[in-house]
Amino acid sequence: MLYLKPIINGVGNYYVESRTRNQERTDLIVDYMGKRYVIEMKIWRGNAYNERGEDQLSSYLEYYHLKKGYMLSFNFNQKKKTGVREIKVKDRILIEAVV
Incomplete structure (x- = not known):
């Protein structure tokens, strides 16, 4: 998140642990x-x-009535498989990055 602030500075906002109505x-x-x-x-895990x-x-x-979302997974295993993949869950597209 440290890297987001200079990127969206003045053009957008970001919210950490934002609470939904439910x-x-x-x-x-990130609103950008x-x-x-x-x-x-x-x-x-x-x-x-x-x-x-x-x-x-x-x-x-x-x-939020969106079709695409992003998931960032932090994997500390020695034999981890890193990379980015696109998966479909129901009618939504998730872009998942494993680092």
Whole structure:
């Protein structure tokens, strides 16, 4: 998030742990040049935990009436598989980056 401030400076805003009306908390929302980006951040704790994160992000996208969201997964395993992939959950597109 440290890198976001100079990028969106004067052109947008970002919100950390923003609360929705149904009392859920999104990790990060970025409003930039008239668009909204919802970002979910997770520490890798296995496939089941990751899938719950994808479902969680999908529900946030539904709440904000968006079709595309972003998930950033931090994987500290020695044999991790890093990269970016696009997945579909229900009718939403999730861009997931594993670092």
